[in-house]
Amino acid sequence: MNSEHFEAARQSEADYHQRFYEDHDLFENGTWMSEPGPVVMEMLERLLLHKEDLMVLDLGCGVGRNTIPVAERLKGSLSKVKGVDLLEDAADKLKSNAAEFGVDHLVEAEAADVEHFAIAEDAYDYILACSCLEHTSSMEALTDTLTAMRKGTKLGGIHCITMSTDVEEVDRKTAKSTEGLIELNIPQKQAMELLDRSYEEWNVLIKQAVPQSIEEEKDGRRIDFRCNLITFVAQKIQ
Template identity: 55%
Template sequence: MREEQFEAARQAEAGYHSNFYKNNELFEEGTWMSRPMPMVMEMLERLLVHKQQLRVLDLGCGAGRHTIPIAQRLSDTNSEVIGVDLLDEAVDGLRKYAKQYEVDHIVQAEKADVEHYRIQPNAFDFIAACSCLEHTSSKEAFLETVERLKEGTRLGGIHCITMSTSVEEKEIQTGRQIEPLIELNLPTSEVIALLEHAYEDWNILFQEHVTQTIQEEKYDEPTEFRCELLRFAVQKD
């Protein structure tokens, strides 16, 4: 993707999400923030069987769709949950909801670009990267980010990754197909192959991809966003 295409995609995605966080509440019914993804909470429970005090990283956390439920589950422990997002509206929202749901004592909100976020080696037990790695600038940047996540994970730690792959968009009114404005649009099969190779020495706990359709107001005309949502969970042996 050329630099100008990337910037256009980044601006379109940022505008859509900023408006969404302003106009919708966390856990609001009928929105994609209504509840956390079951895979994330199930993998957290799997980890808690063996370890009660966790250090958690939620990349591309938004307003806290996963950060807040994770923190609620860990609120009675000496755990730490760090949520990272590029958008001011997301970071401000996470801080607001952490106070509202009384988990601000273990939640930290940080503003940063996932692609350039520094992670110390062996720093985390649980990393969620949900719908954020497709916003990296290239396939190489995506793989470099995955490597940083791996290096930053303790033995026995778990990664939960979800990605929108094979993205298509069309105008709802006309049905006209348009070029998707998303930073990294890779075929599902390619992403699966890349992740399986990157995590070849880890234990794959869960893997599936399902078709997902969402109506968006990202352009001048309302559009239908269609993708294969890939869910992938692995554990460091």
């Protein structure tokens, strides 16, 4: 991807999410923010079987779809949940949402580009990267981000990754299909191969890809955002 295409994709994605967060409330029915990802909460419970106080990192956190429910579940512990998002407004809304839901003492929010965010080594029990890694700038950046995530994870820690691959946009008015304008649009097979290599020394708990279609308004058009959505969960065992 050349820099011009990347910047166009980055701006398009930023504009879409900015508008979406302005127009919709966290956990609003009928939106993709209506509830946390089920696998996110399932893996949290797995960790809590063995440890009460957790350090959690939510990359691409938005306004808290996963961050807030995770923090709510960890109330009463000495846990900390750090959310990182590209948009300053999203980080600010995460802070206000944390206060509204009574978990601001657990939640820290930071505006940063995930691929340039410094992850401290051996710091986290749980790292979420939900619909996040496809917004890195290149395969090299994606690989480097995965490396930093692995180094930043404690023994026994879990990574929960969801990633859109083979992205296309179908105009709901004309039915015309075009390649999705997203920063890193790679085939499912290529993404899976990278994840397999990256986590070959971990215990892979979930590995699947399913077709997904979401109706969106993007760049002034009503579209179906279609992709093969990967869910990949792995636990550090050595």
